[in-house]
Amino acid sequence: SHSQAARPLMLSTPQHAVASDTNAISQSINLDPDPFPEEDKTYTKYEHYPPYCSTPQEMEKRAMPPLSDLNIQTQLVHVTALIRHGSRTPFSGAPSYKCWNGYWESLDTGVWNCDLLTYMSPPATTKEKGKEVDEHGNLLDEEPDFLFEKRYDALLSKQTTDGGLMESGNILNGTCQMGQLLARGYEQELSNGKHLRQAYFYDGDKTADEHAAADPRMRLWDLTKDDNSIPSHASQIGDPTKEMFQEPNLKYRADDEQRTLMSGQVLLRGLFGPELAATGDDETAVIKLHTADYTVDVLTPNGKVCPRVEELRNEAYESDEYKSWVQSSIEAKTTKSLMKDEMGIDEVPEVILDCMMTTICTDRNLPDALNDYDGTGGGNFEVVADFAVNNFTFPYKYNGGAYSKLGMGPLWLEIMSNILQIVDANHHPTSSSGMPPPKLALFSGHDTTLMPILATLGEQVWSGKVWSPYASMLQIEIHEVLDNDQRYPSGYAFRLIYNGNVLTSKMDECSAAELCDVQVLVKQVMSFASEYEDVNCATKVQPTGESKMGEMKDVTVNLLSTPGGAFTILALVVFSMTLGSVATCFIMRRRLRREYKYADTLTLAELSMSALDDDENDISGDVDRSRIESAVSSGIGLDENTID
Numbered sequence: 001s002h003s004q005a006a007r008p009l010m011l012s013t014p015q016h017a018v019a020s021d022t023n024a025i026s027q028s029i030n031l032d033p034d035p036f037p038e039e040d041k042t043y044t045k046y047e048h049y050p051p052y053c054s055t056p057q058e059m060e061k062r063a064m065p066p067l068s069d070l071n072i073q074t075q076l077v078h079v080t081a082l083i084r085h086g087s088r089t090p091f092s093g094a095p096s097y098k099c100w101n102g103y104w105e106s107l108d109t110g111v112w113n114c115d116l117l118t119y120m121s122p123p124a125t126t127k128e129k130g131k132e133v134d135e136h137g138n139l140l141d142e143e144p145d146f147l148f149e150k151r152y153d154a155l156l157s158k159q160t161t162d163g164g165l166m167e168s169g170n171i172l173n174g175t176c177q178m179g180q181l182l183a184r185g186y187e188q189e190l191s192n193g194k195h196l197r198q199a200y201f202y203d204g205d206k207t208a209d210e211h212a213a214a215d216p217r218m219r220l221w222d223l224t225k226d227d228n229s230i231p232s233h234a235s236q237i238g239d240p241t242k243e244m245f246q247e248p249n250l251k252y253r254a255d256d257e258q259r260t261l262m263s264g265q266v267l268l269r270g271l272f273g274p275e276l277a278a279t280g281d282d283e284t285a286v287i288k289l290h291t292a293d294y295t296v297d298v299l300t301p302n303g304k305v306c307p308r309v310e311e312l313r314n315e316a317y318e319s320d321e322y323k324s325w326v327q328s329s330i331e332a333k334t335t336k337s338l339m340k341d342e343m344g345i346d347e348v349p350e351v352i353l354d355c356m357m358t359t360i361c362t363d364r365n366l367p368d369a370l371n372d373y374d375g376t377g378g379g380n381f382e383v384v385a386d387f388a389v390n391n392f393t394f395p396y397k398y399n400g401g402a403y404s405k406l407g408m409g410p411l412w413l414e415i416m417s418n419i420l421q422i423v424d425a426n427h428h429p430t431s432s433s434g435m436p437p438p439k440l441a442l443f444s445g446h447d448t449t450l451m452p453i454l455a456t457l458g459e460q461v462w463s464g465k466v467w468s469p470y471a472s473m474l475q476i477e478i479h480e481v482l483d484n485d486q487r488y489p490s491g492y493a494f495r496l497i498y499n500g501n502v503l504t505s506k507m508d509e510c511s512a513a514e515l516c517d518v519q520v521l522v523k524q525v526m527s528f529a530s531e532y533e534d535v536n537c538a539t540k541v542q543p544t545g546e547s548k549m550g551e552m553k554d555v556t557v558n559l560l561s562t563p564g565g566a567f568t569i570l571a572l573v574v575f576s577m578t579l580g581s582v583a584t585c586f587i588m589r590r591r592l593r594r595e596y597k598y599a600d601t602l603t604l605a606e607l608s609m610s611a612l613d614d615d616e617n618d619i620s621g622d623v624d625r626s627r628i629e630s631a632v633s634s635g636i637g638l639d640e641n642t643i644d
Contacts, residue, residue, distance in 0.1 A: 042184060045363035048375050050385070053361035054087065054470040059191040062473065062500035064199035066212040068514055072485065074493065076218050077237055078422055078478040079200060080415050082443045083192060084450050085263040086185020086471045089114070090358050091178055092351070093171035099355035100343055100367050104173075108365045113174035116183050118150040118258065152177055181259040181266075182362065188471035189263045193270020195473075195500075200440075201271075217479070220439050237422060238439040245272040245287050248435040251418065254444035255299045256291045263471070264289070264444030298414075298532070299445040301407025301452055306537035312403040316395035326391065335387040338380055342369040353388035353467070356381065361470070389467050396455040397464040404452035405528040406536060411449070412456070412529035415441070415476070416522070422478055423492040423518045450474055454498070457524060460506040461496075474498045479515060492518040 043055045051058055067074070089112045090097055094104045104110040155169030171178055198211035200220040212218045221244055238249040245268065252268065254260045268287060269276065279285040291297070296305050303310025316322060326332050339345045349355065359366055360373065360381075372379035377386075395403045420428035421437040443449070447468040454462035454474070477495040481488040493515040496504045502514050507524065510516035530536070 042363060046360060046373065048373055049360065050357070050373060050375070050382075052357050052467060052469045054188050054472075056187070056191070058469070059188055059471065062192075063195050064212050064475065064497055064500060065502060066215050067217060067495075072515065073482040074217050074479040074515070075482060076200065076220055076477055077480050078419065078437065078439060078441075079196075079220065080418065080441045080443070080476040080478075081196065082415075082445060082450060082453060082474045083189070083263060083267060084445065084447050084468050084470065084472040085181060085257075085259040086188040086266075087182045087361055088185055088259045088358070088470075089172055089176045089178065089180045089182065090351075090354060093178060097351055097355075098349045099351065099359075100345065100349075102367075103355065106365070109359055111174045112172040112176040114152070114176040114180055114182065116181060116186055116262075118262065120148045120150055121146070122148075151175065177258055179257065179259050181262045184362070185259070185263065185470060186266050189266040190270040192471055192473050193267040193273075196267070196271050196440075236425070236436045238436060243285075244275060244439075245285065247288055247438070249439050250287065251290070251438040251441040252287060252444075253290045253299075253414070253442065255297045255446075256294045257446075260299075260444045260446065261289070261291070264442060267442070267444070298410035299443065300448040301403065302532070303407075306406065306532040307539045308537045309403065309407045309532075311539045312399075312406060313395045316398035316403060319398065321398070322394055325394075331383075331387055331390070335384055338369070338383060342380070343367060348384070348387065348391075353385055353392070356385060356388075386465070390465055393451060393464050393467070396452050397459075397462075401452075401455045404455040408452045408456055409528045409530045409536070410532055411443070411453070412525045413531060415443070416526060416529050419476070419478055419518070420522070423490060423522070447472070456528070457496070457503075458507045460508075461503055469499070472499055476521070478518065487513070488515070488517045490517050490519045494518045494521050 043049055043053070049055050049058075099109070152170055152175045153168060168174055170176070176182075197213075199213055199218060201223065202213040202216075202219045202221070203223040216222075227240060242249055244250070250268075252264055254264045265287075276285045296302065298305070301309050301313070303313065335348055339348050356366070356370060358364075365371075366381070370381045370384065373381040376382075397404070417428070418437045418441050450468040450472055451462070451464075454468075455464065475495075475497040477497070479493045479495065481491050481493055494504070494517075495502060495515050496507065504510050504514050504516050505512045507516065507520060509520045509523075
């Protein structure tokens with residue numbers, strides 16, 4: 001059954017990643033069998049695929065290279081890995097997700113059905129919790145006894161004649177969630193896990209000689225040894241008495257999106273597969289996952305939490321540099337003309353890049369005008385894609401990367417809190433949790449995580465013109481220098497790797513070396529690695545009426561989402577109406593008494609004439625009628641909608 005196949009794959013609670021299709025399901029943790037037989041037909045529709053798609057051939061190129069300097073005496077002690085999720089569905093639906101004419105009407109591009117399933121387990125009951133302890137005296141939680149298979153088919157409305165799923169009431173018109181990880185993305189992250197294992201695990205297998213871990217200096221884990229503590233004075237890293245996939249050996253962090261959660265889980269399956277399988281049928285391997293509410297998380301620049309972040313982004317788009325490029329450059333003019341003349345679209349859609357990539361990377365039909373990708377850079381596909389990339393990424397490097405630095409400051413603080421405990425233990429002791437720093441810290445995020453992170457590392461590290469492909473991975477390796485090499489005065493070095501390419505030498509002050517003193521990294525990022533603080537996040541521009549209304553709307557939405565929120569708003573409305581009525585009545589009574597000074601002996605005729613005289617004085621005595629007429633005719637002080 002599906003649940004039986006899922007149990008060995010449980011990587012965290014309550015969500016578990018497992019693969020399935022209508023014909024077969026992977027019955028084992030063994031990484032050799034293909035859990036998606038239908039995937040053999042993928043990436044066959046087009047002769048060429050952009051690097052963005054991360055085809056199997058592209059993923060094979062991303063293995064971590066071994067250390068090239070055979071003479072330096074070092075030992076790898078820590079790795080931070082940041083990944084982008086794998087291939088996914090569109091992140092939104094109609095009408096906001098506007099691609100090209102006929103996109104949502106086509107069964108090929110408008111209906112998304114998924115073979116990748118999510119399994120959930122209920123929380124362990126508290127009845128028996130804590131009655132058993134492990135060999136170290138730690139209390140053990142009760143394990144879940146069963147799983148739920150989560151299916152997005154409750155709104156199924158149509159079926160094909162052979163019973164296959166055709167359409168549903170979901171936003172993507174099928175069984176897929178918006179932005180859901182696809183089977184292709186599953187395979188991509190499995191490949192990432194394999195690369196990490198080959199680079200940092202050694203199990204004595206002769207076939208591993210060609211991988212980085214064949215070098216003893218690169219082994220985070222040496223499975224041929226009983227003691228996996230790290231040599232020298234760095235032995236406080238991780239805990240050799242714990243399973244390698246348990247804290248503090250591993251720290252797993254992701255934002256609360258299905259595609260990022262599952263991407264990290266699948267990567268860890270590829271990394272720790274044999275060890276997870278070895279836990280046996282009577283024990284469930286549990287990996288802790290650290291996440292937060294998506295709306296306030298910091299794995300991407302968050303302008304809602306920190307208004308100054310959004311302001312810096314807007315400043316980039318309002319700059320003369322951007323306006324000149326988007327209005328006058330040949331690239332912009334060519335793209336706009338192409339979209340209008342060949343596709344009948346007046347403006348380049350904001351989501352055009354995502355539309356194109358989710359289409360070609362899943363072997364769906366591109367419109368004829370864009371169906372010319374060949375990798376040479378001359379076709380319509382690449383012209384539009386390049387414009388879309390440059391348009392979106394412009395703020396990341398503008399003004400010295402100010403937007404990226406402020407936006408990614410909290411994430412850098414998380415990253416560096418692990419690293420500083422290793423390279424500067426005297427000033428950064430063990431964390432408040434009491435646990436030593438991890439051997440491996442995994443952060444599962446988005447393209448909008450990796451690109452701004454790269455932008456903060458210096459002008460030459462990332463061009464700003466190349467999008468982070470599916471399942472991209474950035475690693476920061478920390479190596480302890482075991483001799484007195486003067487090139488590394490701190491005693492520690494770092495290596496920066498992105499999708500299998502060593503980028504260390506592209507950082508300022510790192511010359512041509514693949515390893516660089518860790519103080520260069522510390523100096524580069526610690527000036528902006530900080531929590532979002534009011535002093536950093538306060539906007540420099542006074543909020544407009546429109547932005548104030550937006551803030552009021554956000555407050556109202558948040559209030560409605562809380563228990564009793566609707567009643568609170570209703571009570572406030574009634575109170576405001578009552579208070580307003582009383583105040584209006586009081587003011588009008590005072591005004592009438594002041595304006596019409598009644599006398600006990602005033603006759604009806606006198607009262608009528610007195611009131612008329614006062615009205616005439618009010619209109620003609622103090623106000624220039626020509627100014628009123630001029631203002632009305634010109635619309636000064638009036639909203640266009642009000643005039644209409």
